[in-house]
Amino acid sequence: MPRKWIVVTGGVLSGLGKGVVSASIGKLLYDKKIIPIKCDGYLNVDPGTMNPFEHGEVFVLEDGGEVDMDFGHYERFMNISAKGDWNLTSGKVFGKVISEERQGKFLGKTVQIIPHVTDEIKKQWREIYDKEKAEIGLIEIGGTVGDIENTIYFEAVRQLRLECDEIVIIHLTYVPLLSCVGEQKTKPTQQAVSLMLQKGLQPDIIICRSKTGLEEKSREKIALFCNVKKTEVISNPDISTVYELPLIFKAQQLDLLLKEKLKIKTNTDLTDWSNLVDNIKHPKKTVKIAMCGKYTALRDAYISITEALIHAGAHLSIKPELEYIETSDKDVDLSKYDGIIVPGGFGKRGSEGKIYAIKYARENNVPFLGLCLGMQLAVVEYARNVLGLKGANSSEMDPNTKYPVVCLLPDQLNVKDKGATMRLGAQKIKLKKNTKAMEFFNTEKITKRFRHRLEINPKYVEDLTNAGLIFSGTTVDEKIMQLLELPNHKFFMASQFHPELTSKLEEPEILFLEFLRATLK
Numbered sequence: 120m121p122r123k124w125i126v127v128t129g130g131v132l133s134g135l136g137k138g139v140v141s142a143s144i145g146k147l148l149y150d151k152k153i154i155p156i157k158c159d160g161y162l163n164v165d166p167g168t169m170n171p172f173e174h175g176e177v178f179v180l181e182d183g184g185e186v187d188m189d190f191g192h193y194e195r196f197m198n199i200s201a202k203g204d205w206n207l208t209s210g211k212v213f214g215k216v217i218s219e220e221r222q223g224k225f226l227g228k229t230v231q232i233i234p235h236v237t238d239e240i241k242k243q244w245r246e247i248y249d250k251e252k253a254e255i256g257l258i259e260i261g262g263t264v265g266d267i268e269n270t271i272y273f274e275a276v277r278q279l280r281l282e283c284d285e286i287v288i289i290h291l292t293y294v295p296l297l298s299c300v301g302e303q304k305t306k307p308t309q310q311a312v313s314l315m316l317q318k319g320l321q322p323d324i325i326i327c328r329s330k331t332g333l334e335e336k337s338r339e340k341i342a343l344f345c346n347v348k349k350t351e352v353i354s355n356p357d358i359s360t361v362y363e364l365p366l367i368f369k370a371q372q373l374d375l376l377l378k379e380k381l382k383i384k385t386n387t388d389l390t391d392w393s394n395l396v397d398n399i400k401h402p403k404k405t406v407k408i409a410m411c412g413k414y415t416a417l418r419d420a421y422i423s424i425t426e427a428l429i430h431a432g433a434h435l436s437i438k439p440e441l442e443y444i445e446t447s448d449k450d451v452d453l454s455k456y457d458g459i460i461v462p463g464g465f466g467k468r469g470s471e472g473k474i475y476a477i478k479y480a481r482e483n484n485v486p487f488l489g490l491c492l493g494m495q496l497a498v499v500e501y502a503r504n505v506l507g508l509k510g511a512n513s514s515e516m517d518p519n520t521k522y523p524v525v526c527l528l529p530d531q532l533n534v535k536d537k538g539a540t541m542r543l544g545a546q547k548i549k550l551k552k553n554t555k556a557m558e559f560f561n562t563e564k565i566t567k568r569f570r571h572r573l574e575i576n577p578k579y580v581e582d583l584t585n586a587g588l589i590f591s592g593t594t595v596d597e598k599i600m601q602l603l604e605l606p607n608h609k610f611f612m613a614s615q616f617h618p619e620l621t622s623k624l625e626e627p628e629i630l631f632l633e634f635l636r637a638t639l640k
């Protein structure tokens with residue numbers, strides 16, 4: 120049986136939502152075992168070493184893989200748990216080829232991009248496909264056609280096709296509306312497809328992103344000039360929620376088109392999904408949430424949190440209206456918010472603003488959810504203002520603090536390299552009896568994803584507990600504090616783990632559900 124692939128590429132410009140398009144295609148065919156593979160052109164081995172301003176949020180998987188944030192879309196839409204190896208980067212691919220060259224594995228040959236690098240790419244794709252017993256491999260190539268960085272992946276697709284794997288190429292383009300003439304313009308799409316043809320790749324399906332739906336005239340023109348049928352040109356208009364995209368594709372029978380092209384049987388029902396989308400679009404109530412972080416200029420830095428709130432909101436029929444508060448700015452007014460979130464983060468900048476927000480939430484009985492750094496700073500705030508430890512801090516923010524209530528994890532003390540060296544991935548959390556955590560999760564142990572180097576300093580745990588802070592979740596050996604809460608507060612919880620990474624539209628995370636529920640009180 121030939122392997123079956125769907126390859127998603129992009130043209131015209133980046134940022135058109137290729138990840139959401141790929142995830143939506145995955146959703147459309149959810150009764151098949153689809154394995155998403157993302158190929159990034161950069162030379163970083165993984166995005167873990169990149170600032171969120173560079174590339175958006177770093178998504179962390181169950182197995183500890185630090186991967187491109189598109190994996191967040193794949194997991195949220197497709198209800199899967201992805202693996203780190205499914206994110207190829209040029210750093211990983213070249214690293215492998217060069218290390219094999221050093222081992223003499225090429226037997227005297229000149230090692231070249233073609234065939235050695237492209238062979239390595241195809242090998243990795245096929246290994247993933249076979250290992251996962253996939254029915255369809257969904258390859259998304261990052262960037263746009265014509266970028267120097269991702270050329271190797273386009274070439275590997277061309278070869279894959281020659282080698283008789285069954286492939287459907289879906290090209291996502293942009294159709295601008297020229298406002299002065301009020302007309303949709305198809306030329307950028309035609310040019311993007313001509314760049315694909317230069318690489319030996321004829322797209323089978325063209326998905327067109329546009330402000331409003333694709334006009335009939337544009338569809339005809341694109342079909343004619345880009346060598347596809349009219350039914351193979353799919354409209355992808357701007358929408359109020361990304362979760363509507365699978366429904367928009369289904370309405371244009373993209374599922375049937377893929378079924379025919381890949382010679383597969385599929386019959387997916389999106390009724391439940393459609394009901395949730397309806398709740399997102401027509402919520403009964405709106406609540407205002409302050410997200411107090413320092414990467415607020417780039418929304419993608421906190422995308423999983425935004426999405427987790429939307430998921431919880433869909434189940435409660437609440438619209439969480441998120442406002443980003445830059446905590447490096449002074450004098451923020453928090454009085455208009457129904458809830459406050461302090462997300463994860465690194466470094467000193469903005470930390471005092473976050474501590475101020477936590478204090479505000481604690482003293483004014485405003486629902487508060489702290490995530491990772493948000494939990495560490497909640498401890499700093501409590502130590503300073505309740506325990507009376509003046510100048511208490513995290514050693515990350517102030518290495519010379521007299522009271523390091525947050526400090527490096529013991530096994531981080533000798534870590535020098537920055538890449539993939541944090542405490543990463545899924546870990547167990549033991550919940551304490553008679554706590555809100557136990558009440559909400561209704562089980563003794565949960566598993567969540569982590570990404571951190573520091574922890575609540577064990578030396579201060581007893582004093583903090585005596586002062587009223589409850590550590591309601593720990594490691595199984597009770598050594599690392601992983602979840603905290605305050606009694607007699609509407610909702611004050613903070614986790615060392617990242618619940619936002621495991622939230623799905625159809626399976627929202629409990630901490631976000633309960634946080635949102637509390638904002639209504």
Ligand code: GLN
Pocket residue numbers: 462463464465466490491492493515570571572573574
């Ligand atoms: N900087 C903190 C740590 O390394 C928090 C990390 C995070 O929020 N992901 O532990």
